[in-house]
Amino acid sequence: MSALTFTLKTRPDQRVDMSPLVCHALENLDITDIAAIKLHCGKRKVRVDELFSISGFDAKHIQIKNSFSKLDYIGKDLDGGVIHVEGDVGAYCGMGLKAGLIKISGNAGIYAGCEMKKGLLEIDGNTGDFLGGALPGNKMGMKGGLILIRGNAGDRVGDHLRRGTILIEGSVGDYCGSRMIAGTIAVMGYTGKFLGHSMRRGTLLLWNAPKLSASFNDCGSHTLAFLPMLFKSFADLNSAFALPENAFNRVQRYAGDMSEIGRGEVLVKTVM
């Protein structure tokens, strides 16, 4: 079956709320109904067919073509199915994702994967701040699932992260893992300042030595049994994380943030 495809005709000046265009909401609608759905575009409401040309009919597999950085809320609360996006996306991509796959070929804005619960969010490019984080005022960020970023991520990656895994092949900005409650963030590139600021529990897994605050204590070098299992779980991903040469089980362990409860850890790959 051919994927239900939305091809952007022209780029609007205002931001567009794409949250109605998710698989589970479109499943039982025919093309005319889908075309008539109204999307918020700035302070206006516009029909889908005013912005997009529509083709295909398989609502379980949505494609968004010619996407750009003002298309917000793509895949919000997606509950099963696949969304493929060609191009960049705006803010809140994959927010509250419940199940399914969202794949972005370009860059994503702020709050990608924020408060997602399950499923897989794959972004080939870079992402903005608060990846997998919590919305302002909320106490829990991502609660499950997996986010894979092939590029770099901004500040506050995994802010208030509660559960789940964030994998970043590139580098991250400041405050990575800030206020983390649990879960895992793995960064192959470099990390910015204030890593793990106020983290309570959880694991920051790093390939390169970070600049750590004084509130992280060195626990020495260790061989940890869970790491090979963690890497094995990435084996099916189309990612550098799946490559056996990138796996390791020998790490320098730092405990922190001691200004919080200090049950979190920063594990840094030990150069053999």
Add this chain to the structure above:
Amino acid sequence: MIINGVQIDATFAEAFPMKGTRAIITAQNEKWAMIAAQAMTGFATSVIACGCEAGIERILTTDETPDGRPGVAIMIFAMGGKGLAKQLETRAGQCVLTSPTSALFAGIDGGIRIPLGKNLRYFGDGFQTSKVISGKRYWRIPVMDGEFLAEATTGQVDAIGGGNFLVLAQSQPQALAACEAAIEEMKKIPNVIMPFPGGVVRSGSKVGSKYKTLNASTNDAFCPTLKGSTKKTDLSPDVESVMEIVIDGLSKEDIDKAMRVGIQAVCDLGAENGITRISAGNYGGKLGPFHFHLQEIMA
């Protein structure tokens, strides 16, 4: 039925429903995985007094274990789910948590989930952390040699305990040699354990006793030294020793298979090695719902 000069009695083994589970113990090397496994399955020959029946199912290669280290699969059987959970947790805590370099994983993915490392985590005194990997929760418990990694739960499934057969021989060494040969073959069958020492029991029991406090006592019908003194001996004059192999398994088919290869191994030694008969223990078919008819199994 006679196979290679060995008479197969027209009788059956009577077995009972049990609850069973499997756990996988890994360690730095096979030696230490085996030490932990032996400790965990120790004093678990019979539910009569041990609370459970346990044994080593098989050695696992590094490809077969969750953490890629050498491992051993053990199985534990008990009369009920509650008792099984209690035994599993106590044994895991005292025998695997304590064993150097060990880690503990679920051996059954389905079934009712019972705690494996779920409660052992409290040994970590608040320093324990968990990781959910591929949908399974693992507990990392800090211990003096590093970290003890234990999967939170394992699966409890319906199982069968008490499959058995008796080897009747002209001498004690011949009975033991036949049982050793049988165990060697039966160990190759998955989903079963032979819980007695070395897989062999020399003190088969009957239900009841002349002493009111005992609910089981020696199976005098098969005791060779009582041939002339018990009224109900089941032994011919040429039988000098009887040994029993008890089998617990996850299904009737598994036990069938184990009994078949075991009896076949005994029969391969045959009458020329002093084996005279194969029999089985039962209670007249009134107590256990599972009947393993020897002649049907060997047909």
